[in-house]
Each structure stands twice: as C-alpha cells, then as structure tokens.
Amino acid sequence: MRALLLFTLLTPFVLAHAADLRLEPHTFRARDGRTVETELGHLTVPVRHARPEGASLTLRFVRFKSTNPKPGAPIVYLAGGPGGSGIDAARGVRHDLFLALREVADVIALDQRGTGQSTFHPELGHPWSVPLDQPVDEALLTATLKKATTEAAQAWTAAGVDLGAYTTVESAEDLESLREALGVPRLNLWGISYGTHLGLAYLRHHADKVDHAILAGVEGPDDTWKRPAQAEALLDRWDALLRAREPKGKGLRVRLRTLMDALGRGPRTVKFTDDKTGTERTWIATRFDLQRATFESLRDPATFERFLTLLPVLEAGHFEAMAPFASDLRRGELGPMSLAMDAASGISPARSARIAREARTALLGGAVNAGVAEAAWAPGVVDLGEGFRGPLKAQVSVLMISGTLDGRTPPDNAEALRPGLSRAVHLVLEGAGHDGLFQSDPRILERMKAFLRGEKLTDARLQVTGAR
Template sequence: MRAVPLLALILPLSLAQAQSLKMEPHTFQARDGRSVEAELGTLTVPLRHARPEGPSLPLRFVRFKSTNPSPGAPIVYLAGGPGGSGIDTARHGRFELFLALREVADVIALDQRGTGQSNLHPELAQPWGIPLEQPADEALLTATVKKAAAEASRAWASAGVDLGAYTTEENADDLEMLRKALGAPKLNLWGISYGTHLGLSYVRRHTQRVDHVILAGIEGPDDTWKRPAHAEALLGQWEKVLKAEGARGPGLKSRLAKLLNALKREPRTVEFTDSETGKRQTWRLSHFDLQRTIFESMRDPAIFRRFLTMLPALETGDYSPMVPFASMLREGVLRPMPLAMDAASGVSPARLVLIEREAAKAMLGGSVNPGPLLAGDVLGVSDLGESFRGPLKAAVPVLLISGTLDGRTSPDNAEALRPGLSRATHLVLVGAGHDGLFQSDPRILERMKDFLKGEALRDERMEIKAKP
C-alpha cells in the first residue's frame, strides 16, 4: 500500500490550538460485551514540543469518571511495548482494573503518540524475514533487521513521517500537556513494561507534577537493552522451582546446554506443512533459534511450562514441536513508533560493554536482544543521551511491582532504581511473570488502591499461586 504523506494529515497549529482538548460522551464496550459510560477525549499536541508552532497530532484517550465524591489526581495508564494501546488494554484483559481504580480517581486509558487511535499512519509497516532453509544466527538477524530499518526509515521519511518525533521524552511531555489540559495540579501514573520507562521519564522531567506512581515490570532509563545475566539467573530459578516440584535427573540448565551444544555442532532439518498455505516447508533449525525460543518462552511461567513439555521430544531428536515458533523466530514487522522509541532510548556505553561481556558467557547469549537497533540505524532518530539514561533522583511516592519469574523485566531493574527513589516501596510477586503483575492475585489491586489513597506500604514478598 502506498504510504500516505504524514504532512498531508497534519497542519501547523498555534500553541493555543495545539493545547486544545475535546471531550465527548462515550459508551465504552469491553471485549466481553460489558459496557460503561465514559468520555472520549482528543488532545492536540505538537509533533515536536520544542516547535509548538509546527505540525501537531491528535492524541485519543478514554476517561472513566471516578466513583469517589472527592477524587484524587487523575490516574493515567501507560501501556507497554512500546506500541501498546491503552484504550485496547482497557477493552481487553484489564477492564476490571480500570473500573476498580475509579474508587480513587478518574482513570484514563491513553493511546500514546503513534499507537492505537493516536496513530496517524497505521498502514506503515516494514516486514523482515530470514528464509527457513537458512540457519540463523545473531549476526544474520541483526543485519536483517538493520537493513529493514534503514529501508523503512528512508521510505517513511519520504512519505513525510518525522521519526525523530517518536521519543520517550516527547511522549512524557504529552503527559504534561494532558495534565494541563485537564486542569489537574498533579497526575497519578500507572505503567507497565515500556510504560514504566515512560513514567520514569515524566518523573524526571516533571517531578513537581507527580502525585503517586505505580510501576510494574520495570524498564529503567537504561534498561531498553536487556542483560543476558538476568536471563541466566532466571534459568537457575526455574531449575530450583522444578527440583522443588520433584523433578529428577539432570537439571534444567544441563538439559538445555546439551540441546544447544548439539544444534551448535549441526542445525537440524525440520520438515512440516504450512498450516496457512498447505505447502511443505524445510526449516534448518539452529542453535540461535532454540536460544530465542527459550528466552521468548520465559516471558511468563505459563508460557515457559508449555515450552518445558517439549523438552522430552527435543531430547529424542524430534524437533517438530518447535514448528509453531518458526514464523515468530524468522519473521517480523517494523512500525514507526516502537522502532523509533527504542532506538532513541538506546543503551549507555557502560551497559553495552556489560551486555557484551555477559552474552559471551551466558547460555542464551545475545538472544535476549534480538536485532537491536541504535539511533544511527534509523534515519531521522537521535539518541536521547546519557542525561536521559542516567541515575534518577526523585522524592515522589513510587510503588514498584516485580515478578520473580518475569523473563522480560527482572526485579533487579527495580532494585537498581531504589537509591534514587527515596519514597519507593517494592512489591515482589513470588512466582509471577511479566503477564501476571496486576491480576495474578486479588491482593495486588488492594495494594495499588491503598497506595494511591496515600496509605503507607512496606516492602513485601507476596507468594503467587500458579493457576492450574
């Protein structure tokens, strides 16, 4: 599809116009059919906050009005990704949470710039792929993604897309404009994963406008690139979990190492029929393919347990259970907002050295950062620099929520922030993964509500029972 020029969709507006806010009644319907009366808002913001007279874009959000007669500061939900839609999150799995938090204040499901209903160019997407018959490794994946990013950024720039406008700092300043437009003295922030990265940027840039902050699955200012040591430590935790459950014989890490070593010596050929096309396919499954499968599966305990059921077959030389992972491992799509956001956030030189050193020794190597991109790989994107990634100091109330079996955002990320957050409390969910940081136990919501109401919380380790 031919790209629609972005500049044909946006017009230069005055500062007053750029701050315009429109609200209208809205019946919000959840995926399960339930509905609630809410408001649909549109806030027009500058594409570049440093250029308020320049092009602008509309941000869309849904406001769920508080049931409290004396509501606190508005609670703004910051979706993960980057690229997740706050409105879609409210419509799907977290609908109950949005309604429950109305007990404290208005709750806002925001579509950040470039996402959901705040995306002016949803048709723009750049696919990339590595042929199944070609064994993949880290270098090949990185080269493939970099080539796709270069091609996409050139094409999108020609279509009028300002990729440099998609940074976490621009995103944070959108939140400040939203606060002003709502007439709220302060904001409560509620974020997960990338949303915590954004929330921390707002805390740094607009500290005096923060009431309370809930951050779950923490991605700190310099955590965009993941540490191989965290994945290695999580494999060790899983080994202990399985032994406690009665597992016998060689430990998990020993079993995985044996499989990885065999594939490193010789990739395996897997023949299968594509379920969509009906064509026969030949996959040269590599050591790197298995590394990535292990890492991707560790996102959440339920997913990793499904991976564990495959191990006996793999150990007999039957790699057919890996077929469902083939397309995920060998194909992908780049989109403007997440591509630019991550590239701009980048990685500090010191962390990059640490990651490279850890990757050389870790079982999963560089698979924890598949196809990483820097600002120089994406036309029009500038690195946010060490002032963005450096230590953060703020005396605002922060509730940090981490899962001990979260393969995306280690609890260590939260602890690394503690020295600079003098009023932080850490809720550690023992047995929870990345997908269970809010709803794996009803006590989590109670802690969140208490925190937002101003009650003092203490550091806590909460045991989460695995769902059958």
Template structure:
C-alpha cells in the same frame, strides 16, 4: 503581586493547550460485552514540543470518571510495548482494573502518540524476514535487521513521517500537555513494562507534577537492552522449581546445554506444514534459533510451561512441534513508533560493555537482545543520550511491582532505581511472570488502591497461588 503576575503570564500557555482538548460522551464497550459510560477525549499537541508552532498531532484517550466524590489526581494508564494501546488494554483483561481504580480518581486510558487511535499517519508497516531454510546466527540476524530497519525508515520518511518525533521524551511532554489541558496540578501514573520507562521519563522531567506512580515490570531509563545475566538467573529459578519435583534428574540447565551444544555442532533440517498456507516448509534449526525460543518462552510461567512440555520431544530429535513457533522469530513487521522509541532510548556504553561480558558465558548468549534496532541505523532518529539514561532522583511516592518469574523485566531493574527513589516501595510477587503483575492475585489491586489513596505501604513479598 508576583504570584498574580506569574499566574497572568502562565495562563495563556495553559489556555493554548486547553483549546486543543475535546471531550464527548462515549459508551465504552469491553470485549466481553459489558458497557460503561465514559468520555472520549482528544488533545492536540505539537509533533515536536520544541517547535510549538510547527505541525501538530491528536492524542486520543478514554476517561473513566471517578466514583469518588472527592477524587484524587487523575490516574493515567501507560501501556507497554512500545506500541501498546491504552484504550485496547481497557477493553480486555484489565477492564476490571480501570473500573476498580475509579474508587480513587478518574482513570485515563491513553493511546500514546503513534499507537491505537493516536496514530497520526497512514498505517505503515514494513515486513522483514530471514530465510527459514538458511542457518541463522546473531550476526546474520543483526545484518538483516539493520538493512530492513534502514529501508523502512527511508520509506516512512518519504511518506511524510517525522520518525525523530517518536521518542519517550516527546511522549513525556505529551503527558505534561495533557495535565495542563486538564487543568490539574498533578497526575498519577500507572504503567507497565515500556509504560514504566515512559513514566520514569516524565518523573525525571516533571517530578513536581506527579502525585504518585505505579510501575509494574520496571524498565528503567537504561533497561531497553536486556541483561543476559537476568535470563541466566531466571533459568536457575526454573531449574530449582523442576529439581523440587525431580531431584534425581539432570536439571534444566544441563538438559538445555546438551541440546544447544548438539545444534551448535550440526543444525537440523526440519520439515513441517505451514498452518496458514498448508505448504510444506523446511526450517534449518540452529543453536541461536533455540536460544531465542527459550528466551521468548520465559516471558511468563504459562508460556515456559508449554516449552517444558515440548522439551522431551526436542531432546529426542523431534523438532516439528516447535518449528511453527521458532519460524515466527525469523520474520516480523516494523511499525514506526515501536522501532523509533526503542532505538532513541538506546543503550549506554557501560551497559553495552556489561551485556557483552555477560553474553560470553551465558547459556542463551545475547539472544535476549536479538533484533534490537539502533538509532544510528534510522535516518532522522537521534539517540536520547546519557542525560536521559542516567541516574534518576525523586522523592515522589512510587510503588514498584515485580514478578520473580518475569522473563522481560527482572526485579533487579526495580531495585537498581532504589538509590534515587527515596520514597519507593517494592511489591515482589513470588511466581508471577510478565503478564501476571496486576491480576494474578486480588491482593495486588488492594495494594494499588491503598497506595493511590495515600496509605503507607512497606516492601512486601506475596506468594502467589500455583497456576492451575
């Protein structure tokens, strides 16, 4: 009788969510010209889940129906960023992954709130820039970012944007609303980069509603701000790679230190032609500029290899070839979702202190966190606090995937979650960067499918073939 009564009490809530769910037949067009028949879904959810009677927004997603006659829990793809579109991810290089995982269950390409087709306000952006012909350091960039982000937040609020509704917690509750509306007992989550941050938030809040989780390029609850020590460790790996090819050379770290020390003593005025306008511009190259250039290049092996090809020119004093790239790090455009999400996730006092200690001796300093926005700068945004960032415990099966040459999400991030994830396995890809965590080797997809089918996996290191 109690079970029947409980079901009776819960049913209106489920139906209320389901009333906002709509599907329509949809021919999905991949960017390479292929098409597949899918369903285009939309779901109405509260802007603030604590205020269900308040304003609402519409989430949109594409459902790739399973080819399995007895499908498992729906697999929801969580894009990175924050700000990435799940629907767009399914159109480009990951299209084959979405099709392949249909062997296990329905696969849902979700546009999170404020992204892609789920943007619930007029498209707003706010440009910012640091003068290119002025010497720039961390303090100057921080001051510019703070002023610009505060100005942007005020403009967005005046335009009717509830900036405080862009948090990972609200997005996690969007996932729960989606599960309820679909009428399924559990979801499987498949996230990359920021998508893992969101997946972990949902796991913390609704572990009993999660079947399985794939986390690639792990951004843990307190990993929004990056550790300088991780960038240093990656420089050491690249140093070892280069020394294996040239044991007699001075080594990468020594070469970079010489270059950075010279710029620290005297910034260089570099003239170059703007490819967009054709105008001649002057870039005042500083130590901080090049620290940022090195860090941004380490995102993936392919981008760092390109930087290494340009390094001899920099050492010879020729900065013209890198000027257009470095200049791009002095400006940008804010979008509400991406700015507010990271700001609300914030940083714990302990991690802030650790980053400060590491930055004092790191070759790249704190360039790894250049341009980070704080919640206190944004009217309407509230830091999610230590309850959000604290240790996470769950017995849910989790497959973590990391690349040893990933300059954004170090394998250490995944290992730090081990104590609380008692049923986790770690697939480490030797030689993979941030962009190669799914498709740099066909064995990765096979491990993913096996995991989602419920097969037992163990920790494993896969040596990837060298890039062509």
C-alpha cells in the same frame, strides 16, 4: 447567561483549553460486551514540543469518571510495548482494573503518540524475515534487521513521518500537555513495562506534577537492552523449581545445553507441514533458533511451561514440533513508533560493555537482545543520550511491582532505582511473570488502591495465586 448555560448543557461535547482538548460523551464497550459511560478525549499536541508553532498531532484517550465524591489526581494508564494501546488495554483483561480504580479518581486510558487511535499508521508496517531454509545466527539476524530498519525509516520519512519525534521524552511532554489541558495540578501514573520507562522520564522532568506512581515490570532509563545475566538467573530459578518437581531429573540447564551443543556442532534439517498452507517446508534449525525460543518463552510462567513440554519432544529428535515457533521468530513487522522509541532510548557505553561480557559466557548468548534496533540504523532517529539514561532522583511516592518469574523486567531493575527514589516501596510477587503483575492475586489491586489513597505501604513479598 441562561442561554449560555443552556448551550453548554445541550452541546454534545465539552471544550477545555479550546484549541487543545475536546471531550465528548462516549459509551465504552469492553471485549466481553460490557459497556460503561465514559468520555472520549482528543488532545492536540506539537509533534515536537520544542517547536510548538510547528506541526501537531492528535492524542486520544478514554476517561473513566471517578465514583469517589472527592476524587484524587487523575490516574493515567501508560501501556507497554512500546506500541501498546491504553484504550485496547481497558477493553481487555484489565477492564475490571480500570473500573475498580475509579474508587480513587478518574482513570484515563491513554493511547500514546503513534499507537492505537493516536495518529497510528498501520499501512506503514515494514515486514522482515530470515528464510527458514537458511541457517541463522546472531550476525545474520542483526544484518537482516539493520537493512530492514534502514529501508523502513527511509520509506516512513518519505511518507511524512517525523521519526525523530517518536521518543520517550516527547511522549513525557505529551503527558505534561495532558495535565495542563485537564487543568489539574498533578497526575497519578500507572504504568507497566515500557509504560514505566515513560513514567520515569516524566518523573525526571516533572516530578513536582506527580502525586503517586505505580510502576509494574520496571524498565529503567537504561534497561531497554536486556542483560544476559538476568536471563541466566531466571533459568537458574526455573532449574531449581524443576529439580524440586523431579529430583532425579537431569535439570533444565543440562537438558538445554545438550540440545544447544548438538545444534552448535551442526544445524539440523527439519521437514514439516505448514499448518496454514498444508505444504511441506524445510527449516534449518540452529543453536540460535533454540536460544531465541528459550528467551522468548521466559517472559511468563505460562509461556515457559508450554515451552517445557517441547523439551522431551526435541530430545526425541522431533524438531518439527518447534518449527511453527521458530518460523514466528524469524519474521516480523517494523512499526515507526515502537522501533523509533526503543532506538532513541538506546544504551549507555557501560551497559553495552557489560552486556557483551555477559553474553560471552551465557547459555542464551546474545539472544536476549536479538532484534533491538540501534539509532544509527534508522535515518531520522537520534539517540537521547546519557542525560536521559543517567541516574534519576525524585521525591515522589512510588509503588514498584515485580514478578520473580518475569523474563522481561526482573525485580533487579526496580531495585537499581532505589538510590534515587527515596520514597519508593517494592512489592515482589513470588511466582508471577510479566503478564501477571496486576491480576494474579486480588491483594495486588487492594494494595494499589491503598497506595493511591495515600496509605503508607512497606516493602512486601506475596506468593501469588494463579501463578507459580
């Protein structure tokens, strides 16, 4: 017995559920150079949970040990995207959040399947582009991405990637495997953006294994495709904010519509110098280019404020100032995990019809969903269906956090879940965008810790500092 104990103390890692989980001491280094002693976890899970005897893959995570002598259920961070790395999030601006939440329980920075250190294949990126010297509209962009998606899916399948295994349901079962391997009765979930989509899928099937869930920037089961009306409502909010600043101004909507109408009458040929190559290039600017640029900028107040500085320049006819932005929006790279996850989550027929109706009269048209892949485009991807996207009911304590200037996941998304989440409370951050849902005000973290400790919270609205 003494020899066995000595071996356990000296061995550099700990085995738990030996075939599934390996934990080893790890010095974690944040991007600012700070270090903290943690554990690096390696968890083996089936590629397809319905076929446990089949192929497997390895998930990796970093566990920040709790400073609480009586810690609660482990807090698992679910990154956004899809495609974001939980480990990278813990290295960056959210590092202090991971350290602070140790006051409650262990905090786990998880790299979901296909991301970060969890069997990601960067060499399988598939580029796509629409030439700048060609006018673009929604139909052309859709056709370009459909062709690129089909080609990419065929190449990935030939390389041995099981695209059908990259679904939010499979990732939710990964969470359950993690809970079982850790030997804990419940998990605390801490997700943002797509991470909330994953968290809700786990709640649907394993609500009894969840202690508390923090869902910031909620993407509901049927929210993968964005509603044009929600983008229009955010434009109205910005219009009101700008009118308050400049009562005698024309207003944001009038200015945007004037520019878009001009481009709608005919594309504009723009000559500009490429900053990277120093060569002169041509951009055929279209209404659709401006619609996409507007929507992408609505993500966060800081981003939209930068976009607003472009408006007077465009109104003066100097479209070359927007050319680098337009160039970035006309190209990209497809990755297996992010593409397959969104495509499999799909869209319900009712939401599809609603989006089509709203797009017909919206200032931004269909630009809000430009580039979203459909399952039918990618061989091997199967739509998860209405059982995945349907109404969700769970008797779990949920803290939802939303920002009033979030152009990706508006507060309406969270409110739509209320009927099925009877124990949910909603913290609405006045002036926060998609990137300010945790750290735009110190009171947010304090409420998160209180919630995870089991303190009773009620709905609240905060005017956050450091954001509009």
